[in-house]
Amino acid sequence: MSLAAGLQGFTQAGLAGFNSVLHQMVDNGKLANVVSLVSHHGQIVNRDAYGVLDISAVPTVPAQTDSIFRIASMTKPITGAAMMILWEEGKWKLDDPVAKHIPEFKDLQVMTTGTPSTVAQGTPMTMDQLMSHTAGFGRSGEYTNANITLRDGDLQAMIDVLAQHPLYYQPGKEWRYGPSVDIQGYLVEKLSHQSLDVFFRERLFTPLRMPDTGFWVPPADAARVSRIHTYDANRTLIPAGARNTVVTSKPTFLAGGGGLMSTVTDYWRFAQMILNGGELDGVRILQPETVKLMHTDVLEPGVEVTLYSPDTKGLGFGLDFAILEDPGLAKTNQGVGSFYWGGAFGTWFWIDPVNELIVIGFIQNLDGTTPDGAPDVREASAKAIYAALEGNKTTSRL
Known part of the structure; x- marks a missing residue:
């Protein structure tokens, strides 16, 4: 000591x-x-x-x-600090739609319990929602239970997998602890042009x-x-x-x-x-x-x-x-x-x-x-x- x-x-x-x-x-x-x-x-x-x-x-x-x-x-807080370095540099804004920076996420549907089984996003998921676990993505266990693997490839492979599945809830309306910060890691790479x-x-x-x-x-x-x-x-x-x-x-x-x-x-x-x-x-x-x-x-x-x-x-x-x-x-x-x-x-x-x-x-x-x-x-x-x-x-x- x-x-x-x-x-x-x-x-x-x-x-x-x-x-x-x-x-x-x-x-x-x-x-x-x-x-x-x-x-x-x-x-x-x-x-x-x-x-x-x-x-x-x-x-x-x-x-x-x-x-x-x-x-x-x-x-996660370290990744958050990296994101905010890029925010200070003007690379993104808090109210930007995530799809502005990840086009693969454009027009992702949202699961429902009724008919139809999915609906459109009420409002597009935003970057501040991505950084607060409210963007619409499920909990990590929900992907595991659905046999959806997110970390078997590289970061781009994760984005490609997520782009094939609907969101679990309307952006901003729930808090679920899932892949949001791994997605931020992908954004750090894309916005900085560095691994x-x-x-x-x-x-x-x-x-x-x-x-x-x-x-x-x-x-x-x-x-x-x-x-x-x-x-x-x-x-x-x-x-x-x-x-x-x-x-x-x-x-x-x-x-x-x-x-x-x-x-x-x-x-x-x-x-x-x-x-x-x-x-x-x-x-x-x-x-x-x-x-x-x-x-x-x-x-x-x-x-x-x-x-x-x-x-x-x-x-x-x-x-x-x-x-x-x-x-x-x-x-x-x-x-x-x-x-x-x-x-x-x-x-x-x-x-x-x-x-x-x-x-x-x-x-x-x-x-x-x-x-x-x-x-x-x-x-x-x-x-x-x-x-x-x-x-x-x-x-x-x-």
């Missing part, structure tokens, strides 16, 4: 308590490892690693603060000094990557088998919706740039007004972020960030106004602009964000960190 000089509003005992909450999940056999980082007022006050990268390895290898994790859907990995590297990772973030790792770094774990029928932690292939060369499908690997420090540099209003260490990536737009709710009245269940309340959604509008309704300890996302293997982060706080945590469990997949690390970490924060401007809710 490393601490910044001066604890920036935390006590050493409070941060030790935060670490202890996460360590206990490893000691109880619920997690193989957990790596976390906390910053306050722009300074890292806590960086911690606990557990091992692979419980089946002999000898075991301890997790380190520079261990590499598959961040899955925590890729997504190159755009990310040149416009984000290199200027922000994020050397360990990418769609693949060099073979020499494969040993730094955490293994994914799951549970057997007795809820005993075990490696997740074939899911543990480490990508060491450029993949065919560059998933803007979930393909990156990273370290907690790299991801903190991205998150701190966002909290700073688009700038870090003298390097400006985005303008403050652009960043503010990203965490401003854009959903139509009555549209709710139904992430885990239809009764999810208290959340808004901006441009590739969820926004905590009412912690009580959302049943969370995170601070009001926080914006965030997570990854399928249990990685999590949030940015609290009221308290100038960033919390990032990495684990690697199958179904890491579902109730039966892993402990609720996000909520446990939120309760512990706000309890440790002196002068907390928002109070714990649970």
